[in-house]
Amino acid sequence: MASISAKRLAKELKEIQTEGCPVGVNLLRADDFQTWLFSIEVMGESLYKGEVQTLQFRFDSNYPISSPAVQFLVRENEGIRAPIHPHVYSNGHICASILGTEWSPVLSVVAVCVTLQSMLASCKKKERPVDNDRYVLHAPENPKKTQFHYDDDTV
């Protein structure tokens, strides 16, 4: 029997294919129900004007009950880096409550894309998190294994 994640993701994919993504968000790859890639671009005036980020979603078979593992894709050798943002670590991990303790199964892949797009859009100063180097040194491969502290309510 297909897992609950496969059924739900098939619905989300169909919706993306028929209705399209929000402006600035594009589906790059969804060959299976394990890993999807999106490009994210902040439209209009922002500190990230002209930058296109790649967002990676990884799903376990319990999605949407369990949150997806979401991060910016980093491929140093291909020049793909995470955006410089106070909540984005240089390894691509993102400190955003909806990806952790505030996840809800009524959220969707597109809803997460839009939230992260607006997180970038509202950024006032391009900088890495203060604990970036320390975090990246010991970070788990999967950002879901990190207990982030959410100390900024503005995103």
Next chain:
Amino acid sequence: MKVTVKRWHAVAQWRWDTQTSNDPQDNDDDDDDEGNVCGICRIPYEGCCPACKMPGDDCPLIWGECTHVFHLHCLLKWLNTPDSKQQCPMDRRTWQTAERKVPVINRA
């Protein structure tokens, strides 16, 4: 003209009484509208949750005091996780199952 019915074939339809608008006048063409699907699995209320095979009484709905409705099995899967903090997925209020009042059918 005299008509004799030799055989007849009854057809019935059912749906959960979710108190959402089921009025065809009121509903534009989208039957798969957010109002008629479980927010967790996105399958219509009249379908069954992804774990079940047959819709109906074996895969019922659950109503919250907050008025949000889900497939019972979908909501329980969520509430059984520590991440849910026992909150409604829609409004993050503490989940309280609503007593369902069976509407009295006027037999007059």
